[in-house]
Amino acid sequence: MSLSYEMENSRAWQTYLAQINQVTPYLEEDLIPFVNTLKRPKRALIVDVPIVMDDGSIQHFEGYRVQHNLSRGPGKGGIRYHPDVELNEVMALAAWMTIKTAVLNLPYGGAKGGVRVDPRKLSPRELERLTRRFTSEISPIIGPQTDIPAPDVGTNASIMGWMMDTYSSIKGHTVTGVVTGKPVHLGGSLGRVRATGRGVFVTGLEVAKKINLSIEGSRVAIQGFGNVGSEAAYLFHKANAKVVCVQDHTGTIYSEQGLDVKQLQNHVAQHQGVAGFPEASMIDDQEFWTIEMDILIPAALEGQITAERAQNLTAKLILEGANGPTYPEAEEILLQRQISIVPDVLCNAGGVTVSYFEWVQDMASYFWTEDEINQRLDKLMMSAVEDVWSKAQEKQCSLRTAAYILACERILKARKERGIFPG
Numbered sequence: 001m002s003l004s005y006e007m008e009n010s011r012a013w014q015t016y017l018a019q020i021n022q023v024t025p026y027l028e029e030d031l032i033p034f035v036n037t038l039k040r041p042k043r044a045l046i047v048d049v050p051i052v053m054d055d056g057s058i059q060h061f062e063g064y065r066v067q068h069n070l071s072r073g074p075g076k077g078g079i080r081y082h083p084d085v086e087l088n089e090v091m092a093l094a095a096w097m098t099i100k101t102a103v104l105n106l107p108y109g110g111a112k113g114g115v116r117v118d119p120r121k122l123s124p125r126e127l128e129r130l131t132r133r134f135t136s137e138i139s140p141i142i143g144p145q146t147d148i149p150a151p152d153v154g155t156n157a158s159i160m161g162w163m164m165d166t167y168s169s170i171k172g173h174t175v176t177g178v179v180t181g182k183p184v185h186l187g188g189s190l191g192r193v194r195a196t197g198r199g200v201f202v203t204g205l206e207v208a209k210k211i212n213l214s215i216e217g218s219r220v221a222i223q224g225f226g227n228v229g230s231e232a233a234y235l236f237h238k239a240n241a242k243v244v245c246v247q248d249h250t251g252t253i254y255s256e257q258g259l260d261v262k263q264l265q266n267h268v269a270q271h272q273g274v275a276g277f278p279e280a281s282m283i284d285d286q287e288f289w290t291i292e293m294d295i296l297i298p299a300a301l302e303g304q305i306t307a308e309r310a311q312n313l314t315a316k317l318i319l320e321g322a323n324g325p326t327y328p329e330a331e332e333i334l335l336q337r338q339i340s341i342v343p344d345v346l347c348n349a350g351g352v353t354v355s356y357f358e359w360v361q362d363m364a365s366y367f368w369t370e371d372e373i374n375q376r377l378d379k380l381m382m383s384a385v386e387d388v389w390s391k392a393q394e395k396q397c398s399l400r401t402a403a404y405i406l407a408c409e410r411i412l413k414a415r416k417e418r419g420i421f422p423g
Ligand code: NAD
Pocket: 196, 223, 224, 225, 226, 227, 228, 229, 247, 248, 249, 250, 299, 300, 301, 302, 321, 322, 323, 348, 349, 351
């Protein structure tokens, strides 16, 4: 299958291209000749990953690493292990990383990688062999100065530890900065696990101030109580908001006076889901979308806010903890209804921001305290909100469009200033 064929047929990639086309009219005239650099990946590597299974047989898996754009610095983006991973999806995910790192003004480009595999079907030894062989296959194009992977769906800190060790073995010395999201004792950063949820809270707080929505006493509904949702819930609860409703894969719980989020976290740790939490009542999953709320935090899956749900939502502010939770047609309705949306490329960028801090700490071999990390994170996220908000005012557009304009301007200015080699 040729690259261009896959480009034509990829929905995610087409969605990304449509987003670029939509913001192009807003860009300064002198940047327009460079827009096409955003419409194709700089580099895409497809690798065969053969491994010896525990039963002695040999299985082949297909892996990818795509560097979408490196105009502003090394590539940054996760590694996904999932049975549906394919090249054009990885291309789109890499492109969205280009946008996200630029919105936060991190000195990175965008990249993404993955292996088409169901990691749950591998034994721990097979998973390690797969990771080490995949790392060795993509090692010519990754590195702390070129492209820095991180965890994504189906991968975790241990897998990053194996990647770092394999890359270091190839180089003959320890290279902690080749991946982020590592275990803390292997050069990982404090605060990384909670960073995305914290970023959701911080961006939410800033935008709430701008739309005159008081956090104290506000009613918050959260879909997803994992890494992102549970931390965001905790911080809103601490700020005296009422987390009235939480939905996860086990059901939807509701409490009129607000849930005790610490107790809910303990319950989920024991029971692997919110269902059965004694201090709340279970309600129908569909009711989640119609209850009285001020703030909605989708922090589970993509494609959750449909046009129909958008018609009935009572929220004044939506914080996109998940990637791509809002359909474009739903967004139109929400904007007409004057509901503010903090877009994913801004709202959930706390994780990549602390990944950046991890890389900086690894390069300096000097590590910061969790308080220092959180302070720096808050500062960068607040300044990104300010940048996006001002752009939205200037261009009279939504926060999502503003974030894309800002990112495209930053990337294309860098491209223009660097020029096109060989000139
Ligand atoms: P997680 O696996 O820790 O938690 C996912 C949560 O979603 C769980 O509570 C699960 O029960 C819930 N869920 C799953 N299926 C559901 C369903 N059908 N209905 C309702 N709830 C359901 O994942 P996470 O790390 O918290 O990530 C959540 C989202 O945030 C994903 O979209 C992810 O891509 C995005 N994101 C995460 C990070 C990060 O640093 N973890 C960074 C950026 C974006």
